[in-house]
Amino acid sequence: MEWLYAALAGYFFGSLPFAYWFGLLQGKNLLVEGSGNVGSTNAWRVLGPLPGLMVLVLDVVKGIMAVALGEFLAQDPRGGLLAGALAVVGHAYSLWLLGRGGKGIAPAIGVLFAVNPWLLLAGLGWFGLAYLLTRSLYRAVLLGALAFPLSAGAIGGGMAYLWFALGVALPIVFKHLPEWNRSWPNKP
Numbered sequence: 543m544e545w546l547y548a549a550l551a552g553y554f555f556g557s558l559p560f561a562y563w564f565g566l567l568q569g570k571n572l573l574v575e576g577s578g579n580v581g582s583t584n585a586w587r588v589l590g591p592l593p594g595l596m597v598l599v600l601d602v603v604k605g606i607m608a609v610a611l612g613e614f615l616a617q618d619p620r621g622g623l624l625a626g627a628l629a630v631v632g633h634a635y636s637l638w639l640l641g642r643g644g645k646g647i648a649p650a651i652g653v654l655f656a657v658n659p660w661l662l663l664a665g666l667g668w669f670g671l672a673y674l675l676t677r678s679l680y681r682a683v684l685l686g687a688l689a690f691p692l693s694a695g696a697i698g699g700g701m702a703y704l705w706f707a708l709g710v711a712l713p714i715v716f717k718h719l720p721e722w723n724r725s726w727p728n729k730p
Contacts, residue, residue, distance in 0.1 A: 545621060548612035552625025555608040556632025556649055559639050560600040561585040564593045573642060580636075581644030598648055605629050605652025620702045626653035627709025634713035645717040647683065650710050657706070664693035680721035687711040687718070 561580040565572040568589055572580045576588040582601055586594025605626065612625020630650050636643040654662035669686035676682055687710075694707030 544616045544618075545624065548616040548621035548625045549628050551611045551615055552608040552628035553632040553637075555604045555611065555625075556629030557636040557638055557643070558600075558604055558632075559636050559643065560604075561597045561644065562639060564589055564597055568593070573639065579644060580639065580642065582648055601633065601644070601648030602652035602655075604633075605649035605654075606656040607652075608649070609653055609656035622657060623702055623706035624709075626657055627706050629653055630710045631713050634717050643717075645683075646710075646714040650714060653710060658697060660697050661694055661707075664697060665690050668693065680718055684715055684718040684722065687714040 559580050561572055561582060561584065564585055565575070565580075565588065570588055572578070572584055572588060576584040578584070582594050582598035585597040608629035609622040609626040613619055613622035615621055616624070630646045630653060632643075633649045634643045634646045635641050650665070651662060654665055665686060668689040669682050672685035672689070673679065673682035676685065690711050691704055691707035694710075695701075695704040697703065698706070
């Protein structure tokens with residue numbers, strides 16, 4: 543039962559749509575303004591730098607908190623892996639927004655940092671390499687997310703880390719796949 547609690551806590555933390563709520567405070571709906579994405583980048587563009595930065599920090603922190611709470615509830619570090627992966631899923635497919643959400647990058651940063659900072663560095667390394675090869679931000683994110691499970695399995699040293707990495711990477715891939723041909727900076 544503890545694993546179920548860890549999973550639910552991770553998804554719940556991840557699904558908190560801070561960008562959307564900050565938009566409501568300013569009388570704006572980020573689901574229809576700007577890019578239509580409820581993440582920190584769109585919050586920065588539509589709401590301004592300070593709300594955008596606050597959303598970024600809160601989204602990273604919710605990833606960290608999901609891992610910590612998952613480990614606590616399951617009384618096992620693998621509970622943190624489960625909760626962390628589901629925090630990214632929750633961010634991308636929020637219960638509060640009827641399945642809509644952000645692209646998952648900010649909570650993934652928090653999750654990877656909380657689980658093992660080397661995983662975050664590996665993810666950034668894959669992203670950097672993919673960006674050098676493609677010169678496209680969206681393609682680099684997608685390709686980096688696809689390659690990330692390879693290093694997570696090696697760094698974590700077990701199947702739990704491989705499954706965790708897939709749980710973190712797949713929502714990011716699915717959210718970025720429609721952006722494959724988009725250039726940066728995008729014009730909303």
